[in-house]
Amino acid sequence: MPNLSAKSVLSKPASGRFIVFSLLLGLAANLLPWSELTKLLWPDFIALLLVYWVTYQPRHVGLGTAWFLGLLMDIADGVLFGQHALAYTLMVYMTQILHRRIQTLSPWQQSLYVFGLLLISLVIMLVIRLAFGAPFPGALFFASSVIGAVLWPSFSLIMRLRQHRKPTLDDTYSNITK
Amino acid sequence: MIDTSPPPFFKRGLSPPLRLAIFSSLALLLMVMDGHYQYLDTLRNAFAVIINPLQHGMNAPVQLATKVSGFFVAQGRLRGENADLKEKQLLLGGQLLQFQALQAENAHLRSLFDAKNRYSQKTTFAEILYAGRDPFSRKIIIDKGSLQDVKPGQVVADQIGVVGQVTRVYPVVSEVTLITDKDQAVPVQNVRNGLRAVVFGNGQDGTLDVPFMPVNADLQNGDQLVTSGIDGLYPPGLPVAVVSKIERNAAFPFAKISCLPSAGIDRQRQVLILNTQLTTPNPPRPPEPEPVKHAKPKR
Numbered sequence: 260m261p262n263l264s265a266k267s268v269l270s271k272p273a274s275g276r277f278i279v280f281s282l283l284l285g286l287a288a289n290l291l292p293w294s295e296l297t298k299l300l301w302p303d304f305i306a307l308l309l310v311y312w313v314t315y316q317p318r319h320v321g322l323g324t325a326w327f328l329g330l331l332m333d334i335a336d337g338v339l340f341g342q343h344a345l346a347y348t349l350m351v352y353m354t355q356i357l358h359r360r361i362q363t364l365s366p367w368q369q370s371l372y373v374f375g376l377l378l379i380s381l382v383i384m385l386v387i388r389l390a391f392g393a394p395f396p397g398a399l400f401f402a403s404s405v406i407g408a409v410l411w412p413s414f415s416l417i418m419r420l421r422q423h424r425k426p427t428l429d430d431t432y433s434n435i436t437k
Numbered sequence: 438m439i440d441t442s443p444p445p446f447f448k449r450g451l452s453p454p455l456r457l458a459i460f461s462s463l464a465l466l467l468m469v470m471d472g473h474y475q476y477l478d479t480l481r482n483a484f485a486v487i488i489n490p491l492q493h494g495m496n497a498p499v500q501l502a503t504k505v506s507g508f509f510v511a512q513g514r515l516r517g518e519n520a521d522l523k524e525k526q527l528l529l530g531g532q533l534l535q536f537q538a539l540q541a542e543n544a545h546l547r548s549l550f551d552a553k554n555r556y557s558q559k560t561t562f563a564e565i566l567y568a569g570r571d572p573f574s575r576k577i578i579i580d581k582g583s584l585q586d587v588k589p590g591q592v593v594a595d596q597i598g599v600v601g602q603v604t605r606v607y608p609v610v611s612e613v614t615l616i617t618d619k620d621q622a623v624p625v626q627n628v629r630n631g632l633r634a635v636v637f638g639n640g641q642d643g644t645l646d647v648p649f650m651p652v653n654a655d656l657q658n659g660d661q662l663v664t665s666g667i668d669g670l671y672p673p674g675l676p677v678a679v680v681s682k683i684e685r686n687a688a689f690p691f692a693k694i695s696c697l698p699s700a701g702i703d704r705q706r707q708v709l710i711l712n713t714q715l716t717t718p719n720p721p722r723p724p725e726p727e728p729v730k731h732a733k734p735k736r
Contacts, residue, residue, distance in 0.1 A: 334484045
């Protein structure tokens with residue numbers, strides 16, 4: 260089994276196209292559940308992807324992307340316009356501060372940080388909705404952050420598979436001639 | 438004084454805290470505008486153009502999966518189902534014959550009384566795409582929008598009863614607020630004695646409440662509540678809920694009545710959008726009482 264942790268190999272930078280593709284896939288995954296229980300337990304894949312990309316590609320994905328995706332999620336869920344945008348923006352800012360530390364940790368240690376970050380986004384949304392007069396939806400509201408954190412190690416492994424293919428002779432050669 | 442900012446060749450645009458301030462204040466502004474005024478429909482529609490194809494696209498694999506699994510059904514089960522359906526059709530056909538006769542009779546009687554039938558009705562078939570991930574509200578997204586002539590305020594039902602109401606319409610999808618949502622109200626009538634009431638969603642679990650009914654109100658467990666139709670929006674006679682629990686406590690002015698929705702609110706994939714139109718307009722509002730004028734100074 261190849262060692263895929265971030266320390267071992269210098270990873271190839273992800274292409275912009277792959278980032279956009281993954282975010283579209285994440286949006287689609289967020290639109291899947293249709294029953295009352297699954298929608299509570301379903302992890303927020305856009306939040307997971309934002310944490311992942313801000314940690315590993317901080318120059319490509321930042322606050323602007325988070326804000327824009329947040330607005331898309333607001334439309335998709337039919338909630339207050341700007342609720343996800345604010346939550347994602349603050350969550351990504353925290354990730355930007357922590358991203359060097361997160362990079363060096365093992366996947367399970369990382370998932371503790373991810374749990375915290377997802378929880379922050381949920382708490383922000385909770386505060387916004389309570390401020391606009393909604394009742395407290397119960398402790399199960401936070402379940403999706405636990406599930407997201409548990410999924411994190413396998414999630415980041417899958418995301419990294421693509422960046423860690425061995426550099427071929429052609430790659431090396433073209434890099435030299437550049 | 439030493440300049441602490443990075444030299445210009447490392448410039449990366451605005452500093453992160455400033456960006457954070459800009460984006461979060463923009464989000465806050467949008468929220469306040471959306472929460473208090475309804476100015477943002479055009480902006481919402483612009484963003485919906487990006488996400489609507491995705492919403493429809495996600496339904497394709499689900500449909501494919503149901504088709505594939507439908508292909509591999511045992512023949513015995515199909516035959517059983519077919520027999521059941523035939524029996525049901527026979528039963529319903531008989532009832533339909535009676536229904537048509539009754540409808541004709543009803544129209545005749547109404548013409549005798551010179552009372553016009555107030556509703557004409559058209560239905561549109563729609564499929565549920567997904568339930569919004571928002572745990573604070575109960576909404577579903579369906580695959581018909583303003584291009585298919587869906588309008589906000591239309592009633593959504595399944596074959597058993599009322600499911601909800603269309604609250605927001607995009608070009609090819611629309612949002613339906615279920616009757617179990619916290620803010621959703623349905624005017625109803627008790628089938629047993631004609632008592633009128635308004636049913637509200639509970640928002641917490643899948644039940645409905647009938648608030649503001651006096652302790653001695655004539656409601657019993659198992660009473661059927663149907664739409665009363667007096668609001669001009671819901672057509673009359675659609676089943677809404679069945680009373681499931683009544684707590685009468687003389688210490689409170691109102692009885693605590695909860696009911697279960699009749700329709701399969703959480704179990705359906707297909708729903709009907711009822712395009713109800715009033716054939717006679719609502720009666721005019723009674724004139725507002727004249728505001729008391731200040732005594733004019735005498736000339």
